[in-house]
Amino acid sequence: MKLDIHPLxxxxxxxxxxxxxxxxxxxxxxCMWWRLTRSEFEKRKGAGNRRSLRKLVDxxxxxxxxAYYRGEPVxxxxxxxxxxxxxxxxxxxxxxxxxxxxxSIVCFFIAKPFRKKGLSRELIRAALAFAxxxxxxxxxxxxxxxxxxxxxxxxxxxxxxxTFRAAGFVEVARRSETRPxxxxxx
Numbered sequence: 686m687k688l689d690i691h692p693l694x695x696x697x698x699x700x701x702x703x704x705x706x707x708x709x710x711x712x713x714x715x716c717m718w719w720r721l722t723r724s725e726f727e728k729r730k731g732a733g734n735r736r737s738l739r740k741l742v743d744x745x746x747x748x749x750x751x752a753y754y755r756g757e758p759v760x761x762x763x764x765x766x767x768x769x770x771x772x773x774x775x776x777x778x779x780x781x782x783x784x785x786x787x788x789s790i791v792c793f794f795i796a797k798p799f800r801k802k803g804l805s806r807e808l809i810r811a812a813l814a815f816a817x818x819x820x821x822x823x824x825x826x827x828x829x830x831x832x833x834x835x836x837x838x839x840x841x842x843x844x845x846x847x848t849f850r851a852a853g854f855v856e857v858a859r860r861s862e863t864r865p866x867x868x869x870x871x
Contacts, residue, residue: 686754686799686802686803686804686807687754688752688753688754688759688760688804688807688811689752689753689754690750690751690752690753690807690808690811691750691751691753692747692749692750692751692815693742693747693748693749693750693751693761694742694747695742695743697751697758698739698742700751700753700758701751701758701761702735703758704751704758704759704760704761704794704796705761705794709731709734709735710761710794711794711842712730713730713731713732713734713735714726714730714734715731715734715735715737715738716738716748716749716761716763716792716794717729717734717737717738718772718792719763719770719771719772719773719789719791719792720737720741720769720770720771720772721734721737721771721772722771722772722775723772746765746769747765748763748765748769749761749762749763749764749765749792749812750762750764750808750811750812750815752804752807752808752811754799758796759795759796759799759804760793760794760795760796760799760804760805760808761792761793761794761795761808762790762792762793762805762808762809762811762812763790763791763792763793764788764789764790764791764812764815764816764824765788765789766786766787766788766789766821767781767786767787767788767789767825769789770789770791773789773791773827777860778860778861778864779827779860779864779866780860782857782858782866785822785823786821786822786823787821787823787824787825787868788816788819788821788823788824788825789824789825789826789827790809790812790824790825790826790827790844791827791843792842792843793805793808793841793842793843793844794842805844805845805848806848806851806852809826809844809848809849809852810852812824813852813869813871816871817871821871822870822871823868823869823870823871824868824869824871825866825867825868825869826843826844826849826854826867826868826869827843827864827866827867828843828844828845828846828848828849828864828865828867829841829843829844829845829846829863829864830845830846830847830863830864830865831845831863832862832863846865846867849867849869850867852869853869854867854868854869855867855868855869
């Protein structure tokens with residue numbers, strides 16, 4: 686499947702809205718889960734989170750990449766400097782392993798008809814190139830590794846460990862049985 690992948694800019698906002706749909710990807714998230722405190726997230730859930738992400742995009746920040754198949758937006762990956770995702774620093778499981786500057790891949794959203802077709806692997810490759818172009822030396826991922834090897838799509842929004850491994854990431858920590866802390870050194 687040949688994808689065209691581009692940074693999310695104001696000119697591509699309508700494409701992200703079309704991809705995320707009325708539910709804002711999942712339950713009104715609008716990819717703000719990792720950027721806010723839990724109370725802020727809950728207060729903004731839905732339309733508020735949509736406005737927050739729109740404001741971020743309109744400010745000139747590029748919070749991730751969007752993939753197209755035959756001109757249709759089909760997938761999203763949130764990638765940026767770890768400091769952009771304040772929730773990571775508050776997490777016991779995902780707290781930094783050291784003080785090195787890193788970029789983080791925190792979320793994927795793939796349109797239902799395009800799931801289980803290898804798009805997350807392509808998004809990871811594109812996210813690595815995107816981060817490298819912007820000066821990153823290390824990129825982290827925080828995928829899930831389900832005990833039985835499978836998980837519902839809704840719980841795989843951070844990606845699957847096997848996909849990150851296949852992309853060349855190595856596990857650098859594991860503070861939870863099902864959540865390896867993985868890195869790629871550019």
